[in-house]
Amino acid sequence: MRNSSAKCLFICSLLVTGCAADIFGKTYVEINSNLSAATTLTVHCKSKNDDLGDHTITSTRAWGFKFRPNFFKTTLFFCSFAWPNEFHRFDIYDENRDECTECIWTVFPNGPCKLNETRGIDFCYPWKASMQLGRKPLM
Ligand SMILES: *[C@@H]1O[C@H](CO)[C@@H](O)[C@H](O)[C@H]1NC(C)=O
Ligand SMILES: *[C@@H]1O[C@H](CO)[C@@H](O)[C@H](O)[C@H]1NC(C)=O
Numbered sequence: 001m002r003n004s005s006a007k008c009l010f011i012c013s014l015l016v017t018g019c020a021a022d023i024f025g026k027t028y029v030e031i032n033s034n035l036s037a038a039t040t041l042t043v044h045c046k047s048k049n050d051d052l053g054d055h056t057i058t059s060t061r062a063w064g065f066k067f068r069p070n071f072f073k074t075t076l077f078f079c080s081f082a083w084p085n086e087f088h089r090f091d092i093y094d095e096n097r098d099e100c101t102e103c104i105w106t107v108f109p110n111g112p113c114k115l116n117e118t119r120g121i122d123f124c125y126p127w128k129a130s131m132q133l134g135r136k137p138l139m
Helices: 002-015 017-024
Strands: 027-033 041-046 051-057 063-067 076-083 086-094 102-108 111-115 121-124
Touching: 027 051, 027 086, 051 063, 086 102, 086 111
Parallel strands: 027 102
Antiparallel strands: 027 063, 041 051, 041 076, 076 086, 102 111, 111 121
């Protein structure tokens, strides 16, 4: 293990500097809320290896976390998003989808939007389809 990562590091630093950044660089994911000021959003994110626990987000208080994406592009953080009468899921970081190292999101009622460098809306995603019965329409 130690030997193979040493070997990898050696090859990486020889061939591609960006590759070394892949191993050592941390990625930051931040979640903001665009729900009404009085609404508290509870977010719970997990990966295969980590459970980040419950965090509360309001329109004035974001929450973020840092991690090292893995070398094999399989890092995935999946989250639940709950606020009164609503419960949704979304993969907040998918190493295949997200090329960002600072991934800034804002949660709107209909789904999360990724922000660009100037915090303008870059792209909005729908919530993950849910099997839950009796869920409210996404409006
Ligand atoms: C939500 O987003 C809209 C449009 O981007 C913005 O005008 C509004 O101030 C935001 N509200 C909150 C609570 O963040
Ligand atoms: C960010 O998004 C906003 C709104 O969509 C856009 O006006 C702005 O040009 C974008 N900025 C960059 C750096 O892409």
